[in-house]
Amino acid sequence: MRSLSAKEAWRLLQEEFHSDEKIRNIRLNTLRSQYDNMKMKENEDIKGYTSKFMEVVNQMKIHGENISDAKIVQKILGSLDRKFNTMTIIIVESKDVTKLSVIELKRSLLAHEHKFSKNEENTSS
Template identity: 35%
Template structure:
């Protein structure tokens, strides 16, 4: 019986956040821990205040230009789960609409395609995330190709400049042409 009690208490410990854990850390039985948690989470006023703060966070969420789709989705889903845990009835379609509205402008094309071609009420949030991640990978692949192409072009143009000047200018007497078009050697 003691073993079962310890397992139950351990399971409760594993299922709470740090703030709740601090409250129940001194509980010696699972019933005592559960009673503390009910008191902690059961206060309607606290839940309402917490829910208002979460709603505000949800509304102002905006993807940063440097943020990946998976990072942004994780942030949104984390807030959505907290809202639901505090009693908010938040439908997936509202979450999807929020995500599509708040994506960075580089996703405008895919957002329009998704809104036109797919029924937002039928698909799961994860399916949208998959579509957006595939698009993001295509964008990254194209930009990597452009970066490599630009680097090679720069190297090629610098090599062409060196060969047209007769190679690198190091170690030679410097010659310069002034405004008058004359050439003079430095002493």
């Protein structure tokens, strides 16, 4: 086995790092595209959708993306199914969404969803 000079070792490390960096950037671009195209499906509930959404966000963060809660909150509110339009309006009108955490948003949406489903049960009975 031949020993490497410091210069050769450094060059190999740089090539390896550059390759890893390219792969990370490709993966991050794929995740950004997924994030940009996220839309809640008609049959999804808040818990399922926000879990799926946050999985993409967490993967983006792992790959070096710096994304604020305010941006995430805005994206979630803008990507909900139209059946949640009233909830979205209520949340936007009653809270400062720029200071709202993702956890607080999820709690509010779950509470509104629960109340909405109870109202639907009562009207269909």
